[in-house]
Amino acid sequence: MPENAIQLLLNEWLLDVFNPQKRIFWGYLLSSLFIAILWLRLINKINFQSSFIQIFNRNVWGSASAFADYKVMFINAFLMTILSPRILAKATVAYIVFYSLHLLFESKPSILMGIPQWTIALSFTLFLFILDDFARYWLHRWLHAVPLLWSFHKVHHSASTLNPFTVFRTHPAEAILFSVRSALVQGISTAVFFFFFGNQVTLMMVLGASIFTFAFNLLGSNLRHSPVSICYWHPIELILMSPAQHHIHHSTAEKHIDKNFGVALSVWDWIFGTLCHSKVGEQLNFGLSGTKLINPNTLKSLYLDPIQEAGNLLLNFAHQLSLPFQRENSA
Amino acid sequence: MDIVIKRPKTTLAALIASSLVFGCVFAKPDMYGNFPVTEKSYSGKKKDSTSYTGQVARHVLHNSLKKLAGKGNGNPNPELKATMMSYYSSKDAGRKIIDPTSKGEFKVKQTMVDEISKGKNLKGKTYKGLVNGFPGQMSGPEVFEFLIDKASSSNKGFDPVTGYNYPQLISKFMMGAVFYSQAVDNYLDEKMGADNKPNNKPYKKGAHYTGKEHSWDEAFGYFGAPAHAMALNAKQAYGIAKRKDVKVADANGDGVVDLKTEMTFAHAYYAADSDKAGTKYMHTIVDAFIKGRQLIRDADGAALTDQQRAQLMSYVKVIKTNWEKVIAEAAFKYAGSCYKDLEKLRTIVESNGNASKAFAAYGKHWGELKGFLMALETSGRSLGEAGVRMNRLVGYGPVLLGGGQVTGIDSEGNFLIGGNRSMGEYQVHMVKLQKLLGDTFKLKARKIDVTGEMDDLLKSLGSSRAAEND
Numbered sequence: 001m002p003e004n005a006i007q008l009l010l011n012e013w014l015l016d017v018f019n020p021q022k023r024i025f026w027g028y029l030l031s032s033l034f035i036a037i038l039w040l041r042l043i044n045k046i047n048f049q050s051s052f053i054q055i056f057n058r059n060v061w062g063s064a065s066a067f068a069d070y071k072v073m074f075i076n077a078f079l080m081t082i083l084s085p086r087i088l089a090k091a092t093v094a095y096i097v098f099y100s101l102h103l104l105f106e107s108k109p110s111i112l113m114g115i116p117q118w119t120i121a122l123s124f125t126l127f128l129f130i131l132d133d134f135a136r137y138w139l140h141r142w143l144h145a146v147p148l149l150w151s152f153h154k155v156h157h158s159a160s161t162l163n164p165f166t167v168f169r170t171h172p173a174e175a176i177l178f179s180v181r182s183a184l185v186q187g188i189s190t191a192v193f194f195f196f197f198g199n200q201v202t203l204m205m206v207l208g209a210s211i212f213t214f215a216f217n218l219l220g221s222n223l224r225h226s227p228v229s230i231c232y233w234h235p236i237e238l239i240l241m242s243p244a245q246h247h248i249h250h251s252t253a254e255k256h257i258d259k260n261f262g263v264a265l266s267v268w269d270w271i272f273g274t275l276c277h278s279k280v281g282e283q284l285n286f287g288l289s290g291t292k293l294i295n296p297n298t299l300k301s302l303y304l305d306p307i308q309e310a311g312n313l314l315l316n317f318a319h320q321l322s323l324p325f326q327r328e329n330s331a
Numbered sequence: 332m333d334i335v336i337k338r339p340k341t342t343l344a345a346l347i348a349s350s351l352v353f354g355c356v357f358a359k360p361d362m363y364g365n366f367p368v369t370e371k372s373y374s375g376k377k378k379d380s381t382s383y384t385g386q387v388a389r390h391v392l393h394n395s396l397k398k399l400a401g402k403g404n405g406n407p408n409p410e411l412k413a414t415m416m417s418y419y420s421s422k423d424a425g426r427k428i429i430d431p432t433s434k435g436e437f438k439v440k441q442t443m444v445d446e447i448s449k450g451k452n453l454k455g456k457t458y459k460g461l462v463n464g465f466p467g468q469m470s471g472p473e474v475f476e477f478l479i480d481k482a483s484s485s486n487k488g489f490d491p492v493t494g495y496n497y498p499q500l501i502s503k504f505m506m507g508a509v510f511y512s513q514a515v516d517n518y519l520d521e522k523m524g525a526d527n528k529p530n531n532k533p534y535k536k537g538a539h540y541t542g543k544e545h546s547w548d549e550a551f552g553y554f555g556a557p558a559h560a561m562a563l564n565a566k567q568a569y570g571i572a573k574r575k576d577v578k579v580a581d582a583n584g585d586g587v588v589d590l591k592t593e594m595t596f597a598h599a600y601y602a603a604d605s606d607k608a609g610t611k612y613m614h615t616i617v618d619a620f621i622k623g624r625q626l627i628r629d630a631d632g633a634a635l636t637d638q639q640r641a642q643l644m645s646y647v648k649v650i651k652t653n654w655e656k657v658i659a660e661a662a663f664k665y666a667g668s669c670y671k672d673l674e675k676l677r678t679i680v681e682s683n684g685n686a687s688k689a690f691a692a693y694g695k696h697w698g699e700l701k702g703f704l705m706a707l708e709t710s711g712r713s714l715g716e717a718g719v720r721m722n723r724l725v726g727y728g729p730v731l732l733g734g735g736q737v738t739g740i741d742s743e744g745n746f747l748i749g750g751n752r753s754m755g756e757y758q759v760h761m762v763k764l765q766k767l768l769g770d771t772f773k774l775k776a777r778k779i780d781v782t783g784e785m786d787d788l789l790k791s792l793g794s795s796r797a798a799e800n801d
Contacts, residue, residue: 021793076798084796091789098785099762102755107677128792140801156800167799175798186792190785199784203791210792263801 068297073168093187158296244278369632386552395429405486412483499698507706516711555596565606665700667779
């Protein structure tokens with residue numbers, strides 16, 4: 001690979017490390033480390049050295065699965081620079097919605113006048129966060145439920161160890177879906193609020209990130225994919241997704257299949273019947289149950305096999321559709 | 332501005348003094364004017380070859396015509412129409428300056444058009460091509476004569492049936508169809524050719540300026556900037572047109588404002604208006620005019636070399652590009668105004684309020700928008716698909732409260748109204764128009780940007796690109 005391409009990739013990656021809108025921002029990684037140490041010291045009563053060994057477990061960070069995560073992270077950074085300009089943009093969504101609202105509403109409801117600016121900003125920030133989390137829940141659920149989508153999503157689930165960079169273990173087809181989801185959520189939220197409240201709408205931010213995204217990430221979002229399993233008090237786990245609940249989502253145990261699709265909020269799982277509480281000290285195996293991927297960490301398994309599998313599914317589907325016509329012809 | 336040196340004691344001092352005086356009179360890089368006579372065939376007494384009084388006279392005719400267009404009483408008024416036509420098409424002596432006139436401390440030196448330049452009209456310099464965006468398939472002069480006729484019988488220039496505001500339509504289109512078109516499609520175009528109005532011949536027989544000198548001056552005159560524009564900031568130049576601060580306008584300190592050199596007219600005023608929002612159109616354009624004029628002066632009455640012409644054409648490019656942006660910025664601003672007016676009107680209509688005042692404001696802003704858009708198409712440069720889209724988005728008239736819009740003109744010269752477009756839909760057109768103008772002309776000032784804040788908000792959300800799992 002040419003030198004400047006490597007430099008470009010590193011720049012892309014480094015930008016994320018220094019961007020508080022991204023989960024792998026150094027500050028969030030540090031806060032996750034701090035929370036993990038506190039948990040292991042105070043709850044699990046493990047000494048500092050042992051805590052450190054558990055967090056930076058060589059069998060996790062140095063595993064073949066982890067190395068596949070790192071490879072995918074860099075390859076995807078490159079692929080996304082090519083794909084991104086071709087994916088639906090949030091501005092396109094926002095303008096379509098903004099235009100449509102002019103045709104739907106004769107005028108803006110007068111009840112909306114005189115609302116304090118901070119209320120509007122808080123409402124927008126909260127609405128965006130909730131809609132985003134809701135959309136993430138449902139897309140995630142479909143990624144598991146629809147065989148075609150699962151053929152791509154299982155790349156993420158093929159990780160047998162979890163570290164914060166496993167979040168990047170994503171097939172590009174899935175990355176396109178995530179980008180479209182994000183464009184739809186951001187475009188719709190922005191256009192609706194801007195139509196009704198004009199320039200009073202702002203995003204409540206800390207370090208350039210939404211306050212809710214900031215809080216979610218600061219409070220250990222990176223521990224969702226990590227060797228440290230932190231459980232919340234069960235009433236809280238009905239609302240907020242604990243890192244241990246996400247570990248359950250990655251578990252190969254049968255009772256854990258198709259549970260805990262939520263991201264920041266677990267309330268969607270609670271409402272739609274997919275919630276599973278965590279248990280302190282529960283030992284879990286991560287990865288895919290069965291032997292669907294012989295070696296899940298090769299580039300072929302991570303990039304090409306899902307495409308082949310999806311292609312086969314589509315061919316099969318097309319064949320099923322054509323059956324009635326074939327019968328008609330033979331009759 | 333003359334520098335007086337009293338009793339120079341040495342030869343050196345005398346030399347310095349004379350060079351200072353010379354420099355002050357003939358080479359002020361920060362102002363347009365006082366360029367020495369370089370035409371070799373001229374033997375008269377004139378020392379300054381700068382001349383654009385004809386253009387200033389036309390600015391005054393335009394300003395006055397705009398005032399007259401708002402004087403109607405709602406009934407056919409042949410007398411008013413004749414007066415308007417005299418400012419548009421006749422070259423009669425004795426025409427008063429109706430605008431700009433003295434206002435309080437802001438004393439204007441001239442009161443008659445002839446004091447600036449005699450025998451000038453606007454019709455002779457009007458863009459003769461088909462006017463895109465206006466119904467009736469008319470040429471430039473035909474459009475103005477049609478508008479003058481309608482304005483003379485309107486009530487203070489406004490027609491509530493069509494939403495047309497005639498003073499605005501006439502004025503904004505005239506700035507393009509006369510001043511802009513003449514400058515960029517004539518003086519800065521064919522007259523910059525090597526063999527057209529060459530620099531080694533007088534502009535016309537007996538003239539004290541060369542072909543290129545006067546062609547350049549005429550283009551500068553049409554822009555409408557005061558000669559000392561480089562010494563003014565945007566707010567000051569803008570304020571002169573509003574007749575606010577006589578001290579700023581009165582560059583030579585004689586206590587009065589000389590319309591020939593000290594006034595801000597037409598597009599220079601709109602350049603200054605944009606520049607208040609951070610652009611530098613006025614200074615960029617005037618600076619290119621000064622540099623170009625200095626280049627011609629430095630040729631000292633000889634034909635321009637290819638190299639000199641190439642350099643001159645680089646200044647032409649700066650002027651043309653930025654001038655076009657100035658007009659597009661103004662159209663962008665009024666598209667935003669129309670959007671806001673429609674917003675207000677929708678609320679009033681919803682609550683069964685009296686919309687007449689808000690409707691008149693909307694008509695005024697629409698007239699400005701339409702006039703500027705029509706002006707953009709008089710430069711001799713086809714706007715291509717962008718031009719077609721602009722005209723389609725705006726249509727022939729503002730969308731009326733009942734959903735109608737001017738769709739054409741019948742054989743009697745009456746406006747036809749039809750269609751059923753909602754005000755909300757027309758608001759969308761205004762947003763799309765702003766986007767089109769912004770993208771086509773790469774605008775920066777973007778005043779009254781309807782979706783500017785939404786764009787900023789979207790940016791604040793960060794990238795939606797996500798190769799990250801949950």
